[in-house]
Amino acid sequence: MxxxxxxxxxxxxxxxxxxxxxxxxxxxxxxxxxxxxxxxxxxxxxxxxxxxxxxxxxxxxxxxxxxxxxxxxxxxxxxxxxxxxxxxxxxxxxxxxxxxxxxxxxxxxxxxxxxxxxxxxxxxxxxxxxxxxxxxxxxxxxxxxxxxxxxxxxxxEQGKNSSKKNAVEQYIEKCGLHKEDLTLESFDIQQFHQRDWQLLNTYVHRIITIQQKEKPILTEQVSEILLPKIDTRINQYSLSNESILLLLYLHLKDEWEY
Known part of the structure; x- marks a missing residue:
């Protein structure tokens, strides 16, 4: 069938x-x-x-x-x-x-x-x-x-080609970030909904193309919306908000990208 x-x-x-x-x-x-x-x-x-x-x-x-x-x-x-x-x-x-x-x-x-x-x-x-x-x-x-x-x-589930990284994954790799750098439990993942994923997905694709001076403004706007949902988790990490958002993208990608 x-x-x-x-x-x-x-x-x-x-x-x-x-x-x-x-x-x-x-x-x-x-x-x-x-x-x-x-x-x-x-x-x-x-x-x-x-x-x-x-x-x-x-x-x-x-x-x-x-x-x-x-x-x-x-x-x-x-x-x-x-x-x-x-x-x-x-x-x-x-x-x-x-x-x-x-x-x-x-x-x-x-x-x-x-x-x-x-x-x-x-x-x-x-x-x-x-x-x-x-x-x-x-x-x-x-x-x-x-x-x-x-x-x-x-x-x-949509098959994923692990041998070929997209532009966002290449950018994250260039930043020296790995999914394991941010530990999230199943409960943490469930705090985010489809609208959150759409916002985060748009952000990470935008952040790799905009000018350097525009990044802090956009990052701050998105951080204020998404990061309070896992603030108890991220307080233990000495990472920038941009890095945390990029790592969060790697976690939610498995959850929402079909």
Missing amino acids: EQEQLQVKTPEYVSLQFKLAGLGSRTAAYLIDYAILVVSQIILTFILFFSLSFDAGAFYFDQNTLFITLYLIAIFVLNLGYFALLEFFWRGKTIGKKLLGIRVIQENGHNVTFLSSLIRNFIRLLDVYVIGMVLIFAHPKHKRLGDLAAGTLVIH
Whole structure:
């Protein structure tokens, strides 16, 4: 099936285009994740087996009951938490989705929230996978029941050519800056929205072309808008505002550039 284009208008009135992930890539990603879960469950089963006591007696019976209860809880948490937690903290990706180059997003183009990820993956446990496949194939936006309930989409990430740097990346490299020079957590990244990315993206492309005397004015204007969102992070760095904005660009680029 050919990749279908979908245009989404964000709450910030920005139009984004995505390539919807179809049945083939989603199934392949799920099989990879499922294989990881199976191996994890086998390991847990071995741990349970060697933890059980086969001696007679009420004490051993109660102990075995406790181990089996913990085992069942661990299996449930693993099956739900693997998908829900990875998708939330890894920007809509699991290991399988990462390998296949797809990710989950909200219908408005924003990153998937923890509640949405929890809903779509809880329903995965209740859904018969054959029904899910039929829905993905038949639905115009390739949604299964979990996506319908959570308001999510699965899209292809735009491939990036790491061997060729664009003008902004060349400028950042020339400044001697590296993404690792600014440490940001997932919570910090989530403080910025599509409108912030548009502003920052415009700034960094403008800063490499304008005259030197104009840079401080533009940098100050953009800094006043964006940097207060991570002021607790950047206080520990002895970097100029321009450097911090350029490093912030490298972080948000992975988040917002599709």
